[in-house]
Every structure is written in C-alpha cells, then in structure tokens.
Amino acid sequence: MKHPYFSTLAFLCLFACIAGGCAAAQAGPPAMPCSRANLVDQKFPASGPEITHWRLCWQTVAGNGLVIHWAYFRASPTKPWLFVLWDGRVSEIFVPYHTGNPRYYDVGFGFGLALISSQDCPAAQGGTVLAGNVCEEVRDRGLSWKADSQVYRGEELVLWSALAAANYNYVMEWTFRDDGIVMGRVGATSHNLPSREYEAHVHNPIWRLDVDLNGWPNDSVALGTHTENLPGPTATDSEPLISVESGMQWNPRRFHSLNVSDSSLLNGKRHQTEFQLIPLPTGGLAQHQEPFTKNDFWVTRYNPTEMSAGNLVSYISPPQVAANSDIVLWYRGSVHHHPRDEDGEMVKGAWHGVALIMWTGWMLKPHDLFDRTPFYP
Amino acid sequence: MRYRRGSLMFAVITAVVLALTFVGCSMAYGGLSAEQSEQMDAAERGALDPLTPDEESAAERIARSDKRVKEIFGEREVRLVSATPVLIKQGESLEKIDVHQRVVEVVLFRPEPEVGARVLVNLAQNSVANVERLDSRQVPFTPDDLNDAFQLALRDPQVQKALGSEAQSFHVQGQRNMPPAAASENLVSGLPIRSSDPKDPCSKHRCLQLFFRRGTDFLSEPVVTVDLTAKHVSVERRKSK
Numbered sequence: 001m002k003h004p005y006f007s008t009l010a011f012l013c014l015f016a017c018i019a020g021g022c023a024a025a026q027a028g029p030p031a032m033p034c035s036r037a038n039l040v041d042q043k044f045p046a047s048g049p050e051i052t053h054w055r056l057c058w059q060t061v062a063g064n065g066l067v068i069h070w071a072y073f074r075a076s077p078t079k080p081w082l083f084v085l086w087d088g089r090v091s092e093i094f095v096p097y098h099t100g101n102p103r104y105y106d107v108g109f110g111f112g113l114a115l116i117s118s119q120d121c122p123a124a125q126g127g128t129v130l131a132g133n134v135c136e137e138v139r140d141r142g143l144s145w146k147a148d149s150q151v152y153r154g155e156e157l158v159l160w161s162a163l164a165a166a167n168y169n170y171v172m173e174w175t176f177r178d179d180g181i182v183m184g185r186v187g188a189t190s191h192n193l194p195s196r197e198y199e200a201h202v203h204n205p206i207w208r209l210d211v212d213l214n215g216w217p218n219d220s221v222a223l224g225t226h227t228e229n230l231p232g233p234t235a236t237d238s239e240p241l242i243s244v245e246s247g248m249q250w251n252p253r254r255f256h257s258l259n260v261s262d263s264s265l266l267n268g269k270r271h272q273t274e275f276q277l278i279p280l281p282t283g284g285l286a287q288h289q290e291p292f293t294k295n296d297f298w299v300t301r302y303n304p305t306e307m308s309a310g311n312l313v314s315y316i317s318p319p320q321v322a323a324n325s326d327i328v329l330w331y332r333g334s335v336h337h338h339p340r341d342e343d344g345e346m347v348k349g350a351w352h353g354v355a356l357i358m359w360t361g362w363m364l365k366p367h368d369l370f371d372r373t374p375f376y377p
Numbered sequence: 378m379r380y381r382r383g384s385l386m387f388a389v390i391t392a393v394v395l396a397l398t399f400v401g402c403s404m405a406y407g408g409l410s411a412e413q414s415e416q417m418d419a420a421e422r423g424a425l426d427p428l429t430p431d432e433e434s435a436a437e438r439i440a441r442s443d444k445r446v447k448e449i450f451g452e453r454e455v456r457l458v459s460a461t462p463v464l465i466k467q468g469e470s471l472e473k474i475d476v477h478q479r480v481v482e483v484v485l486f487r488p489e490p491e492v493g494a495r496v497l498v499n500l501a502q503n504s505v506a507n508v509e510r511l512d513s514r515q516v517p518f519t520p521d522d523l524n525d526a527f528q529l530a531l532r533d534p535q536v537q538k539a540l541g542s543e544a545q546s547f548h549v550q551g552q553r554n555m556p557p558a559a560a561s562e563n564l565v566s567g568l569p570i571r572s573s574d575p576k577d578p579c580s581k582h583r584c585l586q587l588f589f590r591r592g593t594d595f596l597s598e599p600v601v602t603v604d605l606t607a608k609h610v611s612v613e614r615r616k617s618k
Contacts, residue, residue, distance in 0.1 A: 033464050033476040034423035059425050062459050063517050069425055069464070083471060101572060102586060108569035109518040109585075110459055131427075166550075166566035166588055167595050194588045195600040195613060215471050289573055304465050305495075305509065326466070350594035 030072055030081050032057055037130045042157040044178035046126075046138050050077050051374050054176040056085075058134065058159055062110035064089045065172045066134060066161040073180050075370055082265075082369070083215055084275065090172055090186060091208040091330070092309040093165070096288050097193070097201040103290075105310065106165045106203075114162040114169055134161045141177060144375055152375045154178050167191040170205070171357060180369055183280070184209075185361030188335045190354060192343050197351050202286045203335040204293060205360065206309035208328060210302060213275060214262040216326040221299050223248060224257035224276055243323045245316040247295030250279050258297055258329050259367070271368040277329055280361045286334040298330035333360030424464045424478050432500060433460045436481035440496040445508040449494050450487045456521050458484040458493070465497075480506065486516045488525070491583065491606060513583055513606070523567045524549045526585045526603035533610040539599035540589065547589060564590040570602060582606035 032039055034057035043050040056071040071085040093106040113133035121127035121135035128136045137158040144154030160173040171187035186205040193199070213219055222239035229235060239259055242248075250256045258277040265273045277297075279285070285296050292312040299322050300306060306315045309330060335358045344353015428436070437457050440446055463482045467473060479500040486493045493511035498504070527549055530536045537544055547563040567585040574580060579602065587601040600613040 030471070031476045032423060033425045033474070035421065035426055038423065038426055057423065057425055059427075059462070061461055086466070096573075101574070102568075102570050103573055104568045104586075105571055106568065107517075108571075109523075109567065166568045167590075191595050194595040195597050197597065215469075216466060217469050302466065304463075308515070346597060347594070349598065350591055350596050352594050 028081065029055060030083075032070055034059070034069065040136060040157065040159065042138060042176070044155050046155055052076070052178050052180065054157055055081065056176065058130075058174075060113055060131070060133065060161065061089070062112060063107045063163075064091070065111075065113060065163040065170065066159060066174065068159070068174050071176065071182065073176075073366075075180065076374060083212055084364075085182065086210040086212040086216065088174065088182075088184065088207065088209050090170075090205050091307060092204075092206045093170060093186070094204040094206070094288070094290070094293065094310070095201055096290075097196060097199050099199060102196075106163075106168070106170070109165070111163050111165045114164040116161065130159075134159060144179065145373075150377075154375070167193060168203075170203075173361075179373070179375065180366040182275075182364040183361060184364075185280075185359050186333065186335070187357040187359045188337065188355070189357040191351055192339055192353075192355055194351065197344070197346070198339050200336070200338045202288070203337065203358075203360075204286060204288075204332055205335075206292075206330060206332040207362065208307065208309065208330055209277070209364070210328045211260045211275060211277075211364070212326065213260050213273070214265040216302065218263040218324050219327050220261055220263070220323045220325075221327055221329065222259045222261070222274075223297075224255065224259045226253075226255040228253075241323055242299050243321065244319040245300050245322050246298070246319060247312065247316065248297040248299075249294075250285060250296040256297070258299065258331075260327065260329070263324060267368050268371040269368070273369045274367040275369075276365045276367055277331060278363050278365055279331065279333065280363055281333055282358065282360050283336055284334060285332070286336065293332065296332050300328045300330065302326040302328050331362050333362065335360050421477060422479070424476055424480070425462050428460060428462055428481065432479065432481070435500060435503075436460050436483050436498045439498045439500075439503060439505060440483040440485060440494075443496065443505040443508060445505070446485065446494055446496055449492060449508070449510055450485070453487050453489060455485050455487045456519070458486050458516055458519050460484075463497070484511070484516060486511075486513075486519075488522075488605070491516075514581075516583075518567070518569050518583070518585060520549055522583070522585060522605060523565065523587075526567060526587055526601075526605060527565050529603050529605075529608060530587055530601045530610050533601070533612065535612040536599055536601055536610065539612065550590075562590075562592060566590060567603075578604055578607055578609070 038057055041055045043053045053074040057069040059067045061067050068088040072081040073084050074081050095104040116129050116133050116135050121129050126137045126139040130136055141154045141156040144152045156175050156177040158175045160171055163170040169190040173185040175183040184207055188203045221242045223242055225238050227236050259274045261272050261274045267273055287293055292310055298312050300315050301320050301322055343355045344351050460481050460483045463480055481498045483496045483498055491513035493516035495509045495511055497506040499506050547565045550564045550566045565587055567587050570579055570584045570586045572579040583605045585603050589596040602611045
C-alpha cells in the first residue's frame with residue numbers, strides 16, 4: 001500500500017537533491033591565491049544561464065607588466081574546473097634596430113604601467129578599470145559560428161594594461177574566450193625612438209607560458225605538424241613528442257603548434273585533451289644575431305628561477321627530459337616597425353606624433369576538451 | 378494512531394530536510410554579513426595579492442638582515458629593486474598549495490661594486506627561504522639607476538651644451554602608475570641597452586640610454602648613453618633621414 005505521504009516525501013527528497021546539487025555546484029569554485037580586484041571570475045554568456053566559465057588571478061609586476069596566474073576553465077556547469085595556466089607573462093621584449101645598434105631589452109628596466117582611465121576602458125563597452133592600471137572588458141567577440149540561418153555570437157573576457165617603457169608603450173592583452181581559447185597579444189605604440197625616428201626596427205615580445213594542464217605533473221608537449229605529401233595530392237598530420245627541452249622554429253607551411261596534454265586528461269569520448277599553442281604573427285617572425293632569437297618556440301622544464309627569455313639557451317643546456325613532466329612553453333612574436341609618415345614629424349627639434357598600435361600574439365586553443373561544442377543547440 | 382506516528386515522523390523528516398537545505402544554501406551563497414565578510418577577506422588575503430606597505434617594509438627588512446645577504450653585500454649601500462609576492466609549486470598537486478602563504482621575492486642591488494641578490498622571504502615565518510646571488514646584468518634597472526645616469530650625464534659638457542638653460546629643469550620619470558606628462562613638464566627616461574659588439578663595454582656593463590622629453594614630445598637630441606659600471610657618458614650624433 002502506498003504511504004499517504006509518499007508524494008510529499010518524494011517531493012521533499014527531490015527538492016533536497018536539487019538544492020544539494022546547487023549547493024555543491026556553488027561550493028565548487030577552487031580556492032585561489034588572490035582576492036578582490038585581483039580575482040576575476042567570469043561566466044559565459046555574461047547574461048543568462050552559464051555555459052562556460054573562467055576563473056583566474058592577475059598581478060602587475062614591474063617590467064613584466066600584466067601577469068596572469070592560476071587560470072581555471074569550466075566547460076559546463078556540471079563539469080569540474082580544469083586548471084590550465086599556472087603563470088603567463090611577457091618575459092622579455094627585445095628591440096634591435098636595423099643598423100645593428102642600439103639593441104634594447106625593454107623588460108630589463110622595471111618599468112611600471114601607464115595609468116588607465118574610463119577613457120581607455122569605457123564602461124559602455126563592458127570595461128572596468130582595476131587598480132588604476134588594468135582594464136577588464138567583457139565583450140561580444142563577433143561570430144562564433146554560422147550555419148545558414150543559424151548563428152551564435154561569442155563573448156570574451158579581456159584584461160589589458162600598458163607598460164610605459166620610456167618612449168614606447170607596450171599594450172599587454174590577455175583574452176579568455178567563452179570557447180576555452182586563451183589569447184595573448186602585445187601591441188607596440190607611442191613615440192618613435194629619439195634620434196632614430198626614421199630607423200626601422202623589430203619589437204620581439206617573448207612570452208613565458210607555464211601551462212599546467214590538469215595540474216603540473218605528467219604534462220607533455222608535441223609539435224603539431226602538417227605535411228603536404230608533394231608532389232602527390234595527399235597530406236598528413238602528425239604530433240611528434242618533444243621528449244627533451246629544446247627550441248624550434250615555427251614553419252607556417254607546416255602549421256606548427258605546441259600541443260600540451262596531460263596523461264590523465266580525456267574528454268567524455270575518451271579522447272586525449274590538448275591545448276595547442278598557435279602563433280598569430282602579423283607579417284612575420286624575425287631572427288637576429290642573439291642565440292635566443294634563433295627559435296620561435298621553446299619547451300623547458302619548470303624551474304622557478306628560469307624566468308628570463310634572454311637566457312633560454314642556457315636553460316636547455318644540457319637538455320632535461322620534458323615528456324611527462326612539468327613543462328613551460330615560450331613563444332617569441334615580432335612586430336616589424338618600418339617608420340612611416342603617419343608616425344609623426346619633427347617639429348622644432350622634437351618628435352611630434354604617435355606610432356599607431358601594431359600587434360603580435362598567439363592563441364592557446366583547446367582540442368578535444370568538449371565532447372562537442374556547447375554553443376550549438 | 379498509525380497515521381499520527383506517521384505525521385510525527387513526517388514533521389521530523391521535513392524539518393531536518395529543510396534545515397539542511399537552508400544551511401547548505403546559506404553556506405554556498407555566503408550567509409555572512411557584509412562586515413563579517415570584509416573581516417574574513419582581510420584575514421584571507423591571497424598569496425599573490427599586492428603587498429601592503431607594511432608587508433613590503435617587513436620583507437625588505439627580513440631580507441637585508443639575513444646573514445647570507447650580508448655576506449654578499451657587506452656594509453656598502455644596498456638598494457631595493459623590487460618586492461613581489463610569489464607562489465612556488467610544492468608537492469604534486471594544487472590542493473597542497475597554501476593559497477594564502479605570503480612569500481615575497483625581494484631583489485636587492487649594490488651599485489658599487491655591482492652585485493645583486495634574489496631573496497625569498499616567508500613573511501608568516503619571518504624568515505628567509507632562499508638567497509641567490511645575481512650577476513649585475515640579471516638585476517633590472519630602477520629609477521635609482523636612471524637618476525644616477527642622469528646625474529652623470531648632467532656633468533658632461535656635451536649634454537650641458539645640448540640641453541642649454543633647460544638642463545636643470547629635467548627630472549627623472551617615476552616608475553609606477555605614471556601620470557600623463559604635463560605639456561610643460563621636462564622628463565628624463567631611459568632604456569637598458571646591450572651592445573652586440575664584444576669590444577663595446579656596454580656588451581658587459583650596465584648601460585642606460587637617456588631620452589629627454591618636453592611634455593608629450595621627445596627631443597631628438599641629445600641621446601646620451603651612460604655606462605653605469607664605468608661611470609662613462611657618451612653622446613650620440615643625430616642620424617638624419
């Protein structure tokens with residue numbers, strides 16, 4: 001015989017389960033080594049029910065500028081938080097001029113950040129000024145996908161600041177997208193070099209990305225490689241493991257990428273999850289006389305004292321095992337600045353004008369993280 | 378009777394379920410008052426949160442008083458280059474990291490003769506965890522270096538001639554949170570420079586190139602390179618287009 005209070009009890013149990021589940025999900029955010037303005041927690045879409053979620057810390061460091069720590073991503077409200085990045089920073093900005101000298105190391109001075117106001121970071125564009133020198137923007141990023149009449153517009157969280165490096169400003173931008181992609185860019189702007197206003201030069205920002213997928217142990221890096229089997233019509237893709245610390249040149253015809261995986265991290269389809277570091281150069285990548293500029297990619301083992309890109313050659317000598325360990329990725333981009341009249345002009349012995357911003361960067365793209373994209377109905 | 382006992386049991390179960398639900402949800406959604414929450418925040422500062430002035434002073438004091446640091450620097454003038462909260466990986470998992478530990482990387486520099494040190498200070502334990510001697514080339518430049526370079530440059534006749542009566546009106550650009558340069562302000566800034574020519578002392582020494590700025594515009598001349606290690610000033614001739 002059915003108990004007279006059966007339906008009420010069943011309802012209460014259901015209520016308790018839902019509330020319990022909600023409490024568990026809310027209690028889920030991982031503990032972070034930062035608080036208040038330095039902690040950024042952003043769900044996507046910004047309005048409406050959560051699909052994905054980023055949680056991270058930022059810090060400003062003299063010289064390095066805006067540094068990102070402890071970036072977690074959650075692929076759905078019911079999934080666990082995935083640790084992605086322990087520390088991301090611009091390690092050096094090397095600027096050689098075409099005549100051979102000067103050769104500047106712009107991170108070598110503990111430059112501070114330029115002030116940021118609501119003019120830089122307008123609230124109407126989703127901006128919030130943090131600590132007076134960092135801008136947080138949550139914004140539409142355009143089309144995420146389109147299939148005939150169906151469409152989805154994506155969103156992103158962007159943190160940026162501007163390193164005030166004497167005559168130059170370097171805008172350091174970190175983007176965390178709703179689809180799990182992380183992007184880093186450096187933009188060079190402000191005033192051409194006094195006395196060499198018309199001399200071409202290259203700004204080479206070198207990023208140090210301590211990617212710790214699912215935590216730091218047991219990470220490996222493979223070199224994503226595409227090969228056209230010419231003169232035949234076929235092509236193949238491969239991912240040779242980078243077994244020891246090394247430096248590599250990026251070849252755009254081979255679609256080279258640094259693919260980071262963790263031995264225990266699979267998606268729901270039992271596919272190995274990767275985050276792939278893909279260069280996004282503007283125009284090209286330079287090489288210079290200095291040995292640390294001979295490679296675009298470097299893979300090293302984590303060592304908290306190895307923070308300076310100028311010493312990369314010594315960091316891999318002798319090379320240690322990099323497979324199944326705690327790895328650090330390095331990537332060097334280039335901004336080739338061939339001065340133009342738009343940059344300014346000489347007025348009474350002083351340079352009057354400003355070089356418009358020029359960018360270079362990269363993306364860190366998840367591969368087989370989701371079972372399928374959550375942005376398609 | 379059977380139903381009365383059932384009613385009692387139902388009431389108890391209902392009360393327990395509702396109470397647990399309430400407690401669970403209030404914990405999850407932050408059932409503390411705003412004041413309690415603020416007090417907790419102050420006690421729960423994250424490991425990488427910016428240092429307070431007191432924390433920075435304490436970290437510098439602890440670093441300077443360490444025996445190993447004193448052995449590196451002796452009794453000469455030592456400058457604070459930076460004090461930055463850091464988090465070092467420990468063990469094999471994130472869960473073992475104390476996200477509230479306050480460890481500060483203090484970088485110190487002695488200009489004469491040049492040597493530096495990176496000191497890891499544990500603020501909670503009032504102790505130094507590690508000391509690493511730094512070659513002078515590994516130590517970032519600071520406004521102190523810029524000021525030294527500018528003072529050296531001001532004594533150079535070529536620089537005096539180039540700047541003319543304005544020379545004394547220039548001052549060193551600050552390090553942090555730079556305000557926008559006022560239209561009438563005369564500022565000096567500098568960039569670290571390293572020569573690729575092994576015969577050039579600036580391939581090994583600490584060298585800064587100085588730039589002079591009038592308001593928002595940079596003067597094309599003089600461009601002054603100061604070798605801080607050798608205390609030598611050189612003035613570059615302008616390259617025309």
